[in-house]
Amino acid sequence: MFFETLRLAIQAIISNTMRSFLTVLGVIIGVAAVISMVTVGQGSTDQVEANVASLGTNLLMISSGRGGGPNSAGGGGTSFKLKDVDAIEDQIAKIQSAAPSSSSQVQVIFGNNNYSSSIVGTDNRYFIVRDWDLSSGREFYESEIRSGTSVCLLGQTIREELFGSGNPLGETIRLKNASCKIIGVLEEKGASSFGNDQDNVILMPIKAFHRRIAGNQDVTMIYATVRDGISTDKAKTEIENLLRERRRITTDEEDDFDVRDMKQMATMMTSVTGVLTGLLSSVAAVSLLVGGIGIMNIMLVSVTERTREIGIRLAVGASEQQVLMQFLVEAVVLSIIGGVLGIVLGLLLAYAGSIWLSIPFSPSLSIILYAFLFSAVVGIVFGYFPARRAARLNPIDALRYQ
């Protein structure tokens, strides 16, 4: 008997091609939207987590001023000096290494090529704290750091822009009023969690940067790494105490600088992707609603015809149960077809999206199951319940339904 019911259901689906197609389409839209949005949202969250992990969990970022991001110069507070960097490294045993960093956006010229890039003044400790290796050339010599010689290392993006496939080592580029000899090239680092290109960078000795680019002695940011096995919280407290002392901040005054660890960075960035995921989810919810309303519309439009059809079936001897079983099977079959197609389409869209946004493709089984469940519920609610109402009418009322 089940196969007869299935046969009846399939016969009804086939003989109402347009209605069946539109119903399936509604389910596809809803399911595909949810799966693609949620998968992309999950992918970007995974991406952020991977980025945070790649920065290293023992890194502290110290900036002057309050509440700035890791790349902001910090407002309000006085900038650090090179002596502050040395003090942190020398006086706090918990700190393995600290590197100064001051940066400025500058137009870089080589031959006929020019490109806007970020110039960072620092020293060799930068390679340690940022965990960044060279792909060719060498680090700064001590003498170059001490005297502020105008030499520099290129990130992969600016190297590509200025030299293409040529060898940049030994060439001289122009930055603002200074010229600078290239001594090395950095390995590729990729985009940061905030989406900016970390490889569009030029490193030079900080004294050269002060003299030729900035015109002051400021250090806008200090990167410090905590020794292995030591709590970053404790290191952070010690740095804060040291800097308060050095900057003569009294006990009742607030810090005019900011020490962040990666845990905080992670929380901050997860909240950003959280907003993103929320946004995507609401788009998905709207699509679900649109799909659901579509299905509801079709069902309402066809309710007259379907009610008469039920009247005919009852008149030729169908029992209420037989009619209901057929409609239930029909609704489930349509939902399954729509659900499967929606899942396939959703995963394809999510895959395309993950390539386009260069984030990981992170499909989740649970969301696929939820979407499938949703499609089944929609199909049953909108396909089965109107049928149940009709099947409970007097057959004559179903036959005469206007």
Add this chain to the structure above:
Amino acid sequence: MMVQTSGQKILINDQKTAVPLIAFKDINKIYGEGEARVHALNAINLNIYTGEFVAIMGPSGSGKSTAMNIIGCLDSPTSGVYEFEGIEVGNLNRYQRALLRRNYLGFVFQGYNLLARTSALENVELPLIYKGIARDERRQRALEALDKMGLKGREEHTPSQLSGGQQQRVAIARAIVTRPNVILADEPTGNLDTERSKEIMEILKKLNEDDGITILMVTHEPELAVYANRHIDFRDGIIESDSQCKREG
């Protein structure tokens, strides 16, 4: 007894006994309330016996369809007792009434009431599916019924590809395929021209004479009523006249 499922139906009575196939005892049907109240059937008493071909006539709105629908278990009376083969239908539940329609009754409607976009063959097979008849036998019987209605070669046509007369013959095939005791035809020729109407009447007459199927037919046209052997006239919800007559044609 008749509520047994498919297959064998048990004819408890036939014309030789005094128990009628269909009996109305003081049947009332009232639609609506207050201003809109319509007394569609007013204390109707009526006996119909196996083998009769009854033509029901009367002006529009006189209650003919209402009576047919109650006989067909498509609707229930407001009061009164309706017995089918001596069994009180009012005491049957919905499922048992479905079984009564399935095993004893066949319907032919003025508007054909075929499933749209569904082939003639599938339309005729439909009642047999609900009866639980196996696929091969079902197909065989549906093809035979269509053949009997002169629709050989039209099996795969959908209603929209058939003329009115052909659609009504598909509907008759669907009504007879279950080998019912009674065919209820409410203005079966209402949408057809005289030629087609006569064809349908010949078919009904043949079913009555050859297969012994009891036929109740509503019609407006006196020249079609002559195919029947009993005429019942309705007026304002009561039976105005009821006469046996010799069949002509």
